[in-house]
Amino acid sequence: MRQGRQRLLFELLVEGAGVDQIDRMDHHGVDRGVGHLLAEGGEILFVKGRRAPHTWALVEDLDRGRPGVDAAFDGLVEPARGRNVCADQHVKADSRCARRRTAKASGFAGCVALPAMTGRQPMTVRFAPSPTGLLHIGGARTALYNWLLARGSGGRMILRIEDTDKVRSTKENVDHILEALDWLGIDYDHGPLSQAGHQPRHLEVIEQLRQSGHAYEFEGSTRLKVPDEGETVVRDLIRGDVTFKHEAIDDFTIARSDGSPLYNLAVAVDDLDSEVTHVVRGEDHLSNTPRQAMILEALGHAPPVYAHLPLLHGPDGKKLSKRHGAASVQELRDAGYVREAVVNYLALLGWGYDDKQTFFSIDELTDLFTLDRVSKSAAVFDEQKLRWMNGAYLRQLPAEQLTARIEAFTGREGLAGAVELCREKIQTLADFWPLAAFFFDGPTDDPKAREKFLDGEGRLRLQDARAALAGVEPFTTETIEDSLREVVERLGAKPKQVFQPVRVAISGTTISPGIFESLELLGRDESLARIDAAIDAA
RNA sequence: GGCCCCAUCGUCUAAUGGUUAGGACGUCGGCUUUUCAAGCCGAAAACCGGGGUUCGACUCCCCGUGGGGCUACCA
Incomplete structure (x- = not known):
């Protein structure tokens, strides 16, 4: 926050302050200011905090050498001090909320209340x-925002x-809709x-x-x-x-x-x-409102309070439609995204908390989500970012959990070892199998890789590696690494000149988890068998 | 056409009259290195345009422009 002349918003928990007072206040808050509002609201007070049960904004305009904020503040807020004030937060006033904006006007202060922004009043x-x-995803986001509001407000x-x-x-x-909501945890x-x-x-x-x-x-x-x-x-x-x-x-x-x-x-x-x-829905409904x-x-x-969310657009900037592969929740699920990441990503698509936090747990979301921080302009669904975020969630999952999810996703069992080796390389649950299938189903068929690394020289080095591996005892990541590095040194080769042939021999391709770990997981017999087969085929 | 909404890096956003306009994804470069990732470090990258208001405007107002929505005996 900037120092000096700043508007202050204070968070206070005003128990029992009727929100009804607000309506009457905000319209004349504009120029007349505080006195008026105070009179109207009784012992009011003000302000703010994303989590305040009643959110009042103390707005003032410091532009004109008016009495300082502090002066104003002291005078106004004092009455409430006796109650419960945690007035330590500096927040800028005004807002994207027109109600606040109106009140902002010029002159000195206005006390505007923001009824429905109070995340804590049961909605x-x-x-x-x-x-x-x-x-x-547009509907999913609407559902999510509504749910967060309900849960966050009790x-x-x-x-x-x-x-x-x-x-x-x-x-x-x-x-389909029920299933999607269920999967999302809504x-x-x-x-x-x-x-x-x-x-x-x-x-x-x-x-x-x-x-x-x-x-x-x-x-x-x-x-x-x-x-x-x-x-x-x-x-x-x-x-x-x-x-x-x-x-x-x-x-x-x-x-x-x-x-x-x-x-x-x-x-x-x-x-x-x-x-x-509160009717919270897509902006396409605004004109019908x-x-x-x-x-x-x-x-x-009387009508309810409305909140029209910005629409979601496709990568081309046009309205999201089937043509853009309009990602449905099921499609995201089947593409290997996990619920936590989808929720987190969706929450951020049209809403932001501050300039620091990107990852939010469900609990944090219900706690922090407020409509006043929802943006007004349409957003574009960016699968790249979802992928990145999904990967981050996968990586921080406990090993057993990740394994369980991947086993459920692939329908295979006994994946723990391979999951451990692959976990840092995958961004979605679907990324696992292509990377790890060779452990279970044998080497992948990648002619180019064989051609490149199992040619004459590669084949010779592979034979050296084979001989070294045959004598490794016990057959563990560490001992395997030692012996293969010995081969590298003895041959005066570059590490990859030995490792890549081995990699291709056991996995069939040039891309795999760590080679030493993979060998250990495969076991000596299977490893040697694959290497022999590669040597023969070359 | 009419009515309504919107406008900050390529993308998602922060900013609430005074900032070197911040962060994240992506991109590019470097480190690390057995491949690919991951991780770490660094870089490029934005206020749609024009008028106001103001000592001062990304922030407020107006006009353009652009995008979107609605205008059903659809929802």
Whole structure:
């Protein structure tokens, strides 16, 4: 943090401070500042910390030789000191959150509260995929963010399958989604709910809307009336307030002419009935949000808080689609990525904690994840980075665990020894077998390698190595290394001139785990047999 | 077309009016070395453009430009 004039944000645990106060405050916080807000909020106070139960931002503008921050701070915060203040944290104010930005304004201070950013207030969230395909990484990330919010706040996670489009929804896809979530470790407190199953209630609401005059029938379908004037403001924790003028929104259809309810209505009603507090979903839903909010309003209810996540793009910068090999969760799993790495990577795709930490355990994630640090711009899925991260996770796994995972992945047993030798060379579970297969299935067939290292000279050196290995006792990595290095010295050769022929003889290729370790694992008999075979073939 | 969102190295991001614009992946170079990796060290690499506001703008405002989304009796 920069020194000197800096805005201060202080973390304090204000027990019982009502978040409701916030709404009333933030709008006039702008220029009038503190006094006003304080009066409004009672004994308020402020601020911040990614983990504060109630997050209040003390914002001020130091630009104008105003009384210093400290002065302001002392005056304001003092009242709360008696309670519980850990005011040692300097954080910059303002924010990507428009609510804060608004308050920032100029002049002196504003006390703005950020209701839903409070990671600790129980949040009820939902993940609502439509079962029209596999769960791809975008959906997985949305599910993850919701889950982190629920778990991190002690709230609830609802899984709702949006299957009101019977033509495109399939049971098989539902199963794929459940399987993917399960693999990721994302569980839920309610569900899976079938949106189609709520049809009776949806129909009831449609009827209610019609009777109250908010909706009318048009060519058999039912539409919601959208006033010509006015506007609907969507409160979005990531994007700030987004205003939609009603004149740009036509009356929209909420029920098909066969009477069946449509998406916008079903979503609004289900979220309402489930008492969802935060709707966290992809940005592609942003434009529909005012419609859902209007339905809620017509019903006499306040909308939930929204948070629209940036979309994920393919490597070419375009929207992620099947064409980009739109990695589904299953594909990642089958490609040998482990759940921890996928979760960690996904968490970082659109969110960042600070400029230091890259690896996050699930627990850290639930603890640290907040919507205010979610970025606003689309991100590109970078498999290279996932690979790197996956490798890092594999390397830090205890040997037995890695072995167990690789055995499960390959369907083979007795891999412990080979895993030990290969663990530092693989980035995915799938990388193991190509590297280690020769231990179990015999040398790989790589003509070029044989040609290059088992030619005349290579063959002669191989014979020397063979003779030396035959006498090694016991047959261990250390003794093997000693004897082969002796050969190198005796021949006056370069190490690789002896080692590579041996490597190719036992593995069939030029790439393998450490040669001495590999020989030991193979055992003397098998090693010599392979070397003999190589000599004969050459 | 209309409405809405977005814009920092190739990629993911940090930065919250004052930094030599930081980190990570990838790339390149070096070390290590029995191959390949891993590891360690180092390098190149970014504020879309133009106007404002300000003593000072990557940060705030406006306009462009570019990208994306929505505009269904799909979700």
